[in-house]
Amino acid sequence: MDECKVIIMGFGSVGQGVANAISMKKDLIYEKTGVAVKVVAAADSSTSAISQDGLDEKLLVETKKNEGKLSAYPEFGCDTNGVDVLDAVEYDCLIEATPTNIVDAEPALSLTLKAFEQGKDVVTSNKGHLALKFREVVGAAEKAGVQFRYEASVGGAMPIINLTKETISSCKIESIKGILNGTTNYILSRMTSEGSAYEVILKESQELGIAETDPTQDVEGIDAACKTVILANSLLGIDATYSDVKVKGISDISSEAIELAKKDDYLIKLIAEVSPDNLQVSPRLVKRGSSYDVSGTLNMATVKTDLAGEISVIGLGAGSLETASAMLTDLISILKNKN
Numbered sequence: 001m002d003e004c005k006v007i008i009m010g011f012g013s014v015g016q017g018v019a020n021a022i023s024m025k026k027d028l029i030y031e032k033t034g035v036a037v038k039v040v041a042a043a044d045s046s047t048s049a050i051s052q053d054g055l056d057e058k059l060l061v062e063t064k065k066n067e068g069k070l071s072a073y074p075e076f077g078c079d080t081n082g083v084d085v086l087d088a089v090e091y092d093c094l095i096e097a098t099p100t101n102i103v104d105a106e107p108a109l110s111l112t113l114k115a116f117e118q119g120k121d122v123v124t125s126n127k128g129h130l131a132l133k134f135r136e137v138v139g140a141a142e143k144a145g146v147q148f149r150y151e152a153s154v155g156g157a158m159p160i161i162n163l164t165k166e167t168i169s170s171c172k173i174e175s176i177k178g179i180l181n182g183t184t185n186y187i188l189s190r191m192t193s194e195g196s197a198y199e200v201i202l203k204e205s206q207e208l209g210i211a212e213t214d215p216t217q218d219v220e221g222i223d224a225a226c227k228t229v230i231l232a233n234s235l236l237g238i239d240a241t242y243s244d245v246k247v248k249g250i251s252d253i254s255s256e257a258i259e260l261a262k263k264d265d266y267l268i269k270l271i272a273e274v275s276p277d278n279l280q281v282s283p284r285l286v287k288r289g290s291s292y293d294v295s296g297t298l299n300m301a302t303v304k305t306d307l308a309g310e311i312s313v314i315g316l317g318a319g320s321l322e323t324a325s326a327m328l329t330d331l332i333s334i335l336k337n338k339n
């Protein structure tokens with residue numbers, strides 16, 4: 001393979017980050033794999049830009065930012081959308097970055113299964129289909145004989161899935177414990193350092209764009225629970241789905257509780273735990289100065305192994321280029337495996 005034609009499906013923060021990252025790292029990808037990456041289509045919720053000869057990544061981002069829709073891309077913009085984009089152009093890999101949906105996993109589920117049916121590899125940052133139907137989706141990739149990688153779905157730029165599966169593949173993973181949601185970590189960190197109430201910090205986090213207008217998925221632990229399921233399935237081989245996780249968020253944590261914890265040198269963190277007998281997301285006390293004492297929007301995870309003891313990673317759980325970095329790493333792995 002000397003050329004890899006990609007479709008970027010979903011052109012928001014992450015999709016645009018992928019386009020920018022491909023533009024920045026094309027030469028590096030070629031150096032590492034001998035394969036030239038070409039973006040042949042990019043799609044948002046209702047429009048796309050499609051060209052078999054390749055699109056200009058920077059112009060895609062500019063068009064989306066300035067015009068709001070990819071149909072405004074010069075010459076190659078059109079109204080083709082959804083799964084139809086996968087029929088409209090020849091491609092090798094689908095880079096999927098549509099919104100996470102934990103009700104019916106769409107549109108990620110249909111897009112991904114269709115790409116597999118077409119014999120294409122898929123890289124995703126989406127949690128919905130993995131949290132609801134992990135076995136079905138991974139099984140479909142195996143059946144189709146294609147590669148499916150999803151590092152960015154847990155912890156954004158923080159390497160956890162590939163690190164655990166590949167770098168420490170000699171080890172059995174006994175459990176994973178960590179902070180898998182940056183927004184709640186930010187809110188709890190500021191409540192701790194400033195002594196302010198949850199509602200005050202949440203409002204400021206929304207103004208800063210760190211928390212969403214509807215913060216439910218983050219503050220009620222739903223986002224972290226999705227990631228818990230993905231880690232359980234992919235790294236511990238536990239056949240679990242979203243409803244198997246015990247979830248409690250941070251919306252009723254008081255500043256008094258945080259102060260009380262501080263007196264004894266503890267912090268309150270939203271901790272996700274993945275072990276054969278416990279899938280849980282809940283606020284927990286952690287010792288100040290321990291590996292769980294990371295603040296701001298950072299994510300962290302400690303992997304407990306049989307041979308290597310405990311290994312901890314810390315990294316940015318979100319961000320346009322940051323998340324794209326994990327997706328490009330997945331793409332590079334796919335290309336290396338093909339050669």
Ligand SMILES: NC(=O)c1ccc[n+]([C@@H]2O[C@H](COP(=O)([O-])OP(=O)(O)OC[C@H]3O[C@@H](n4cnc5c(N)ncnc54)[C@H](OP(=O)(O)O)[C@@H]3O)[C@@H](O)[C@H]2O)c1
Nearest residue numbers: 010011012013014044045097098099100107125126318319
């Ligand atoms: N943001 C992060 O830092 C981060 C980190 C890790 C994982 N993720 C995951 O990555 C995914 C994308 O996140 P994001 O922050 O980029 O979201 P976003 O900014 O809301 O962008 C979502 C994009 O998907 C498009 N879209 C919606 N429905 C679609 C459909 N049916 N077909 C094709 N495209 C569709 C939207 O179109 P319009 O532009 O027309 O609205 C938009 O371009 C999510 O699953 C998220 O959970 C995000």
